[in-house]
Structure formats: C-alpha cells, structure tokens
Amino acid sequence: MTAQIIDGKAIAQKVRDEVAVQVAKRSAAGKPQPTLATVLVGDRPDSAAYVASKGKACAELGMGSISQHLPADASQEQVESLVRQLNADPKVSGILVQLPMPHQINEERVLSLISIEKDVDGFSPLNIGRLAQKGREPLFVPCTPYGCIYLLEQAGVKIEGANAVVLGRSNIVGMPAALLLISRNATVTVCHSRTRDLPAVIRQADILIAAIGKTEMVRGGWIKPGAAVIDVGINSIPVLNPDGTPAISEKTGKPRQKLVGDVNFEEAKEVAGFITPVPGGVGPMTIAMLMRNTLRAAEIQNP
Numbered sequence: 001m002t003a004q005i006i007d008g009k010a011i012a013q014k015v016r017d018e019v020a021v022q023v024a025k026r027s028a029a030g031k032p033q034p035t036l037a038t039v040l041v042g043d044r045p046d047s048a049a050y051v052a053s054k055g056k057a058c059a060e061l062g063m064g065s066i067s068q069h070l071p072a073d074a075s076q077e078q079v080e081s082l083v084r085q086l087n088a089d090p091k092v093s094g095i096l097v098q099l100p101m102p103h104q105i106n107e108e109r110v111l112s113l114i115s116i117e118k119d120v121d122g123f124s125p126l127n128i129g130r131l132a133q134k135g136r137e138p139l140f141v142p143c144t145p146y147g148c149i150y151l152l153e154q155a156g157v158k159i160e161g162a163n164a165v166v167l168g169r170s171n172i173v174g175m176p177a178a179l180l181l182i183s184r185n186a187t188v189t190v191c192h193s194r195t196r197d198l199p200a201v202i203r204q205a206d207i208l209i210a211a212i213g214k215t216e217m218v219r220g221g222w223i224k225p226g227a228a229v230i231d232v233g234i235n236s237i238p239v240l241n242p243d244g245t246p247a248i249s250e251k252t253g254k255p256r257q258k259l260v261g262d263v264n265f266e267e268a269k270e271v272a273g274f275i276t277p278v279p280g281g282v283g284p285m286t287i288a289m290l291m292r293n294t295l296r297a298a299e300i301q302n303p
Contacts, residue, residue: 003229003272006155008147012284015150016061019291023062026298032093034298035064036120036290037086039097041079041105042072047098054096057287063294066092072102079110087115093298094120096290099172117300120293122146122176131179139300140293145177147285148209148230149184155274157207157228160185165202167191167218167262168211173232177209198222210262220267228274232282233262 023034036058038051051067058065068082079101086095095118101107108125116126122142130138152159164186168174174190181188191201192212199222202208210218211232223229239247239256246255261278269275276282 003269003275004155005269006151006230006274006276006281008151008276008281008284011151011154012147012288015285015288015292016057019063019288019295020061022295027062032091032298032302033062033064034093034295035066035091036094036096036294037066037068037089037092039068039070039079039082039086039095041070041074041098041101044100047100051098054287054290057291058294061291063291064091074102074105076105076109079105080113083110083113087113087118090301092118093301094118094294096121099123118297120290120297122293123171128171128176131176131183134183140296141180141289142172142176143289143293144173144232144282144286145180146289146293147282148173148177148232149180150289151230151276151282151285152207152228152274155228157274159207162186162206163204164188164207164209165191165205166209166211167198167202168209168213168232170211173211174209177211181207181209208263212262214262216260216262216264218263218268220264220271223268223271225271226273227271229263229268229272229276230282231261231263231265231276231278233260234278234283235260235262 040047040051055065055067086092095114097110111123112125114124116124116139119127119140122140127138127140130136164181166174166178169190169192178188178190191198202222203224205224205227207228209230215235236257237260239258241247249256259279
C-alpha cells in the first residue's frame with residue numbers, strides 16, 4: 001500500500017482563492033476591507049518571518065494589514081496598551097499576537113485582552129473555553145488545528161466514529177486538535193511523553209495527528225494500515241551525501257538542511273491510507289485558515 005498524499009499546498013490555495021473572492025465582493029459592496037493587525041514583541045528572526053508572511057498573504061488576497069513591533073524589553077503595560085488600542089480601532093478586523101513573547105510578558109493576560117470578535121488566532125480563553133464545551137461554538141478556531149481538520153475533511157477521511165490519536169498536548173496544536181476531533185464525534189486519545197507503550201497506542205489510531213516536535217519520531221511500524229496521518233512537525237535536519245558526510249551548499253558553503261516532520265514519511269507512506277508531507281502539508285494551511293478567520297471577523301463586525 002502507498003498512501004494518498006494530502007496536498008496541503010493545493011488545498012490551502014483553494015481556501016485562499018475563496019477568501020479573495022469574498023474580499024472582492026465586500027469591496028464591491030462598499031464594505032470595510034478585512035484588516036489583520038499583528039503584534040510582534042522582540043526580534044526573533046522566525047517570528048519576524050512569520051509576521052512578514054502573514055502581511056504578504058493579506059496583500060495577495062486584497063486584505064489590509066497593520067504591523068506593530070515593540071522592542072524585546074517592552075513592558076507588560078506597553079503590550080496590553082497596544083492590544084487595547086487595536087481592540088478599539090474600527091479599521092482592525094483581527095488581532096494576532098505573535099508567540100512566543102519575551103519572558104517578562106504574561107502571555108495569558110495579553111491573549112485574554114483581545115476582543116473575542118477579533119481573536120483570529122483563536123487563543124482567547126473565551127474561544128478555547130467555547131471549543132471545550134459541548135453545544136457551544138467558538139467564534140474562531142486556532143489556525144493550525146483548524147487546518148488539520150480541514151485537510152482530513154477535504155481528503156474524504158471519515159472522522160465520526162474514528163479512533164483518533166493526538167500526539168502532543170500543546171495549547172497551540174495538540175489540545176485544540178483533540179477538542180475539534182471530539183466535536184466531530186471521534187474517540188480521542190491524547191498522547192505525551194509519559195504515555196505508556198506509545199507505539200501500541202498509536203497502532204490503534206484510524207487518525208493520527210502528530211504534533212510532538214521530535215524529528216521523525218513516529219515510525220512506519222507504529223501506523224495502523226490505512227490510517228490517516230497528519231504531520232504537524234517541522235524539524236530541520238542535515239542533508240547527507242551517500243557516504244554519510246554532510247552535504248555542503250555550493251551557494252553558501254554551509255551544510256545543507258532539509259525539513260522533515262514528526263513522522264518518518266518514507267516508512268509511514270507505505271502503511272498509511274492518507275498522509276501529509278513535510279513541507280507542503282499542514283504548513284500552508286495555517287496562514288490560509290488565518291486569512292479565512294480574518295474575513296470572518298470582518299463579516300461579524302461589519303456584516
């Protein structure tokens with residue numbers, strides 16, 4: 001068996017195209033432009049790159065973007081004041097505070113300040129609380145878990161009644177993904193570093209969402225034949241020559257790197273029924289779902 005590859009790039013592009021059409025319709029009707037405000041505290045290169053990519057996506061889809069950058073030594077009061085200003089700004093549809101923030105900042109306090117109607121990242125305690133309660137719907141779902149579920153649905157994977165395993169229990173991916181699966185009537189097991197006999201637990205999974213942050217941890221022998229595997233991991237490893245030595249880039253003179261997931265793709269694809277690649281699987285979905293959430297925020301605030 002060779003798994004069906006779930007093409008996250010193609011599915012994300014479809015979502016983005018749908019958002020662009022709706023944004024254009026709003027513009028033609030004279031309605032306010034959906035606008036995303038990002039808050040970056042400090043100078044982490046990866047965080048700066050993420051923020052830039054979100055601004056680029058907004059521009060490509062006809063949406064507005066506002067980038068707010070505070071220094072690494074910003075105080076709690078400065079960050080909270082900025083969030084309050086963005087809450088009060090009618091031009092801002094959605095607010096995204098880039099995580100992680102410097103150690104002196106209480107992230108939970110900052111996230112709790114974001115208006116629930118502008119919480120396009122879905123991390124407000126109110127939105128997460130609604131997600132966790134039966135019969136209540138959050139206004140927004142965290143973008144990466146949202147993307148994982150959307151990929152399963154687009155691939156035609158039946159979630160209702162399935163045994164699902166979520167590997168990882170982070171607030172950003174693992175726990176929201178588990179709640180989303182439960183809301184779709186899957187039977188869910190959340191695994192972590194203290195789970196006993198992890199391979200045996202994973203072998204029971206009709207659906208596996210791997211978000212543990214450990215390079216190629218999940219081996220092919222752990223996968224139930226025909227299972228759907230969603231790999232959220234993004235890990236960088238060196239590219240090796242046939243003799244096992246590091247491959248060197250001709251352009252930079254530095255060792256070459258490649259991205260892999262939390263699942264050993266080459267092994268797992270021979271067992272699974274569906275699988276996402278890394279890169280090109282879950283990654284593109286995160287920004288696509290953020291764009292969809294930002295459009296939804298604009299529609300809530302200015303129908």
